[in-house]
Amino acid sequence: MTCGGEFLKIQPGTGDNLTRDDIADGYTDYVIxxxxxPECLDIDGDLPMECIDSGMILLKEDSFDVLGMVMRYAYGENAPGAISLLW
Incomplete structure (x- = not known):
């Protein structure tokens, strides 16, 4: 049974995925x-979730609107106005 809804999870990268070319191009970090x-939440805290889509965004030191960037990558120009975030 599906309970509906959707979460957007954003997590900082560990630096492992930056290549030498990325660093040479000025990238300093990334987010995944x-x-x-989610399927149905149950009372014992399990949160079985199905991944709908995912990605990685490279960031430069002057990248300030990370949430806006993620929203555009995840949803395109038709990004929803309000969604649940897991940060």
């Missing part, structure tokens, strides 16, 4: 994002 559809 996942769009997740």
């Amino acid at each position: 994002w996942n769009r997740l559809a």
